[in-house]
Amino acid sequence: xxNKITKPTEAELQILQILWQNGPSTVRFVNEKLNEEKKTGxxxxxxxxxxxxxxxLVKRNEENKTHIYAAVVRxxxxxxxxxxxxxxxxxxxxxxxxxMQALGNRKTSKKELDEIRALLDxxxxxxxx
Amino acid sequence: xxNKITKPTEAELQILQILWQNGPSTVRFVNEKLNEEKKTGxxxxxxxxxxxxxxxLVKRNEENKTHIYAAVVRxxxxxxxxxxxxxxxxxxxxxxxxxMQALGNRKTSKKELDEIRALLDxxxxxxxx
DNA sequence: TTAATAGTACGAAAGAATTCGTAGAACAAA
DNA sequence: TTTGTTCTACGAATTCTTTCGTACTATTAA
Numbered sequence: 001x002x003n004k005i006t007k008p009t010e011a012e013l014q015i016l017q018i019l020w021q022n023g024p025s026t027v028r029f030v031n032e033k034l035n036e037e038k039k040t041g042x043x044x045x046x047x048x049x050x051x052x053x054x055x056x057l058v059k060r061n062e063e064n065k066t067h068i069y070a071a072v073v074r075x076x077x078x079x080x081x082x083x084x085x086x087x088x089x090x091x092x093x094x095x096x097x098x099x100m101q102a103l104g105n106r107k108t109s110k111k112e113l114d115e116i117r118a119l120l121d122x123x124x125x126x127x128x129x
Numbered sequence: 130x131x132n133k134i135t136k137p138t139e140a141e142l143q144i145l146q147i148l149w150q151n152g153p154s155t156v157r158f159v160n161e162k163l164n165e166e167k168k169t170g171x172x173x174x175x176x177x178x179x180x181x182x183x184x185x186l187v188k189r190n191e192e193n194k195t196h197i198y199a200a201v202v203r204x205x206x207x208x209x210x211x212x213x214x215x216x217x218x219x220x221x222x223x224x225x226x227x228x229m230q231a232l233g234n235r236k237t238s239k240k241e242l243d244e245i246r247a248l249l250d251x252x253x254x255x256x257x258x
Numbered sequence: 259t260t261a262a263t264a265g266t267a268c269g270a271a272a273g274a275a276t277t278c279g280t281a282g283a284a285c286a287a288a
Numbered sequence: 289t290t291t292g293t294t295c296t297a298c299g300a301a302t303t304c305t306t307t308c309g310t311a312c313t314a315t316t317a318a
Contacts, residue, residue: 009275013218027295044277046296051275065284065295076230082219083230089142090211095231096241101205101212102224102231103248112225113249119232120242138305156265173307175266180305194265194314 005073005081006055011048016071016078019058024070134202134210135184140177145200145207148187153199 008016018033019025031045049069052058061068091098103116137145147162148154160174178198181187190197220227232245 010218011276017221041278043279043296043298047278047298048276050297067296079219079226079230080234082215083227086211086215086219087231089139090208090215092146095235095237096244097208098212099228099231099245100248101208102216102228103245103252105209106224108224108252110253113253115225116228116232117246117249119229120246123232123237124239124242140306170308171264172266172309176268176308177306179267196266 005077006057007081007085008052008057008073008078012052012055012057013078013082015045015048015052016057016073016075019069019071020075024061024068026066026068028066030069134206135186136210136214137181137186137202137207141181141184141186142207142211144174144177144181145186145202145204148198148200149204153190153197155195155197157195159198 014034014037015030018030022029022033027046027049028042030049031040031042034040034045049058049060053060053069057071057073058069059072060070087093087095087098091101143163143166144159147159151158151162156171156175156178159178160169160171163169163174178187178189182189182198186200186202187198188201189199216222216224216227220230
């Protein structure tokens with residue numbers, strides 16, 4: 001079990017999102033995706049991905065001249081890790097408060113609400129642990 | 130209505146937490162609180178609080194030699210703001226996923242679960258908004 | 259009144275993250 | 289071949305944040 005998740009920086013997280021969403025990708029592809037959000041130079045993306053490679057956040061296939069990058073860390077694991085940190089720093093650890101805030105201030109569909117209810121029931125039954 | 134919340138840095142957020150929790154405080158007090166968590170030089174705390182003052186995150190009473198600092202921004206407002214950002218960057222905007230993660234991976238009391246149910250009901254009834 | 263103590267102000271060093279320019283390798287097309 | 293294009297590598301500039309040293313002022317105690 002590999003617990004040592006290094007907290008990705010903001011730029012790294014954005015790239016991970018793209019890799020999670022699209023699967024293994026070239027730097028060019030990632031850079032183009034990034035540019036949909038915010039002007040980003042090609043070598044900037046490249047450099048960031050090289051750093052992520054050193055940090056083992058991603059791996060890459062170097063068989064061809066154009067490398068193919070893929071996420072090494074799993075989306076859920078990173079989310080959990082970031083959530084823990086965030087909970088701590090912004091909500092002093094109160095998951096309750098965070099959930100109330102998250103639900104309270106935005107529109108959530110009936111379907112989603114029901115899904116949450118189902119989860120609550122499951123937790124209460126002790127299915128969670 | 131003042132929407133222009135500048136995202137506080139990590140160090141600034143820690144100080145805000147102390148001010149929210151303890152009310153108006155001196156630099157010395159804040160610094161001592163910070164030191165319960167992590168060794169922090171006095172002038173480091175001072176400098177950070179001065180920057181926060183410039184940024185209008187805090188105000189201060191300068192009547193006496195020892196200034197008294199107080200938060201200007203409200204805890205809920207900052208939390209909401211940080212949550213929005215976090216949701217976006219880590220969960221691509223899906224409050225659902227975040228809530229599931231937050232509830233799924235930790236122990237939550239019956240009372241809390243019921244509070245959430247109540248909130249869900251309220252949202253569904255359209256009472257929310 | 260003088261010395262020690264406790265403050266503020268502030269520039270600048272140190273660190274961390276991001277951005278960018280340039281060099282050189284690989285490859286394709288002419 | 290030669291030329292243009294598309295890559296990687298990588299150092300260095302930039303920017304943002306945090307930390308710290310130093311100068312100076314007010315206050316307190318001897």
